[in-house]
Amino acid sequence: MNNNARKRVTVFDFLxxxxxxxxxxxxxxxEGKTADGDLEVVVKKNSQVVLTETLKYVSEKKEICxxxxxxxxxxxESDGVSVTGSNCPDKVCVNTGKITKPxxxxxxxxxxxxxxxxxxxxxxxxxxx
Amino acid sequence: xxxxxxxxxREFSIASMLSALTVxxxxxxxxxxxxxxxxxxLGLANLAVMTAIDILGIKGAVxxxxxxSFFAAVTRGPxxxxxxxxxxxxxxxxxxxxxxxxxxxxxxxxxxxxxxVGHNTGQLCASFAIMGxxxxxxxxxxxxxxxxxxxxxxxxxxxxxxxIKKSEKYNIS
Numbered sequence: 001m002n003n004n005a006r007k008r009v010t011v012f013d014f015l016x017x018x019x020x021x022x023x024x025x026x027x028x029x030x031e032g033k034t035a036d037g038d039l040e041v042v043v044k045k046n047s048q049v050v051l052t053e054t055l056k057y058v059s060e061k062k063e064i065c066x067x068x069x070x071x072x073x074x075x076x077e078s079d080g081v082s083v084t085g086s087n088c089p090d091k092v093c094v095n096t097g098k099i100t101k102p103x104x105x106x107x108x109x110x111x112x113x114x115x116x117x118x119x120x121x122x123x124x125x126x127x128x129x
Numbered sequence: 130x131x132x133x134x135x136x137x138x139r140e141f142s143i144a145s146m147l148s149a150l151t152v153x154x155x156x157x158x159x160x161x162x163x164x165x166x167x168x169x170x171l172g173l174a175n176l177a178v179m180t181a182i183d184i185l186g187i188k189g190a191v192x193x194x195x196x197x198s199f200f201a202a203v204t205r206g207p208x209x210x211x212x213x214x215x216x217x218x219x220x221x222x223x224x225x226x227x228x229x230x231x232x233x234x235x236x237x238x239x240x241x242x243x244x245x246v247g248h249n250t251g252q253l254c255a256s257f258a259i260m261g262x263x264x265x266x267x268x269x270x271x272x273x274x275x276x277x278x279x280x281x282x283x284x285x286x287x288x289x290x291x292x293i294k295k296s297e298k299y300n301i302s
Contacts, residue, residue, distance in 0.1 A: 006233045006240075008287035013239035017276050020246065024269040047261050089205055105266040107256070109208050114260050 039102060041081050042116045043074065055079070055117075067111040074115065081115060083108065143181075144189045148196035150177040155197060155213075172278045175244050178217060179286050180293065182225045190221040212255045219251030220244045237290070241283025245275035 043051040043066060050066070055078055062076040063084065072093070073085040080100035083093040086108060093108035093115075102119030154173040161171065174197055181189040194217040202210025224244040227235060235243070249271040256264045 005291065006287075007236040008284065009238045010234065010236040012234050013236050013242070013283075016235065016239050016242060017280070020242070020272050020276055024272045027269045044261065090209070103266060105264065107260055107264055107267075109212070109256060109259065110206060112259065114264070116266075 038119070039080075039100075040118045041076065042118055044114045044116070046112045055081070066113055067108075070108070070111045072108060072111050072113060081106070081117065083115070086111070140185060140189070144185055144192045147177045147181045147185075147189065148193045151193045151197040152200045155200065170278070172245050172248060172282055174217070175220065175241070175248065175282050176285060176289070178221050179224055179228075179240065179244060179282070180290060182221060182228055183290055184293070186229075187221070187225045190225055191218075194218055194221050208259065211259075212252050215255035216248040216250075216252035219254075220248035223247035236283070237287035238280050238283035241281070241286060242276055242279030245279030245282065246272060249275045 039055040041051075041053050041055060042049060045066065051064070053076060055076065058076050058078050064074045064076065066072045066074050067086075070087045071085060072083065072088070075082050075084045077098075080098040082098035083096070083106055086094055088108060088110040090110070093106050093111075093113075096106045099106055099115075099117055102117050104117050106115040107113075151174040154177055158171055158173045178190055178193050178197075181193045185192075194214065197217055198210050198214035201213035221244075224240055224247070227240055227243050253264060253268060253271060
């Protein structure tokens with residue numbers, strides 16, 4: 001059908017890959033610029049905030065059960081947050097490990113839970129007047 | 130008339146074969162160890178979807194995608210089914226568009242990357258709808274993993290597809 005068959009790799013492939021990498025690097029660069037003040041963990045379930053905690057005030061390791069059905073255990077430490085146990089099938093949340101920087105997120109899709117770290121300075125990213 | 134019906138059943142059998150292949154490939158993929166990026170997958174099933182697009186056009190691709198997402202929904206729950214459907218559908222649509230209309234501008238690797246990025250974008254959109262903006266944090270990781278896995282599937286397909294086309298004169302499209 002085609003006179004000239006499709007090649008394995010063309011110049012445009014490299015351009016496409018280069019563009020995507022550049023996009024990612026740019027995104028990560030700007031993401032990294034967000035200030036890190038006191039870390040605050042925000043836990044949402046079904047888009048509703050169910051728990052907020054400032055990590056600075058977490059003196060010792062604390063484990064909280066967020067979802068009874070799936071036994072989703074959240075582990076709070078003074079330097080970061082991790083999900084230590086879950087009965088969900090994919091275990092993406094547990095495999096994410098400990099998050100320590102603002103903007104990082106742990107998501108458990110089966111439980112509809114998201115755990116987000118925020119630097120408190122970010123709260124003032126829109127100032128009007 | 131007789132020829133026409135033969136043509137259809139042939140198309141149908143290829144479509145069902147490829148659909149079965151996507152199911153097997155996604156199952157095999159589930160047995161592989163986890164990639165370092167949370168939620169990222171190798172996208173082996175994309176091989177069969179890409180083959181379906183190339184041989185059967187968008188019809189065959191939609192068929193394989195539906196079977197694959199149904200399988201995901203049955204074995205891994207409805208959320209996984211929706212994610213799989215959104216991802217594969219966008220991926221299939223993007224790959225079809227480029228395979229058909231780019232006049233061989235991109236190579237198989239480029240098509241593979243387009244498919245993988247499409248897949249991850251679709252999944253991200255689905256989880257965005259379920260979870261809200263928190264999932265956007267994953268976006269850069271998913272793009273990088275899409276580039277790697279897309280290159281991988283693209284290279285495999287650049288070997289597979291010409292061979293398949295040569296061995297059988299599939300003049301269906």
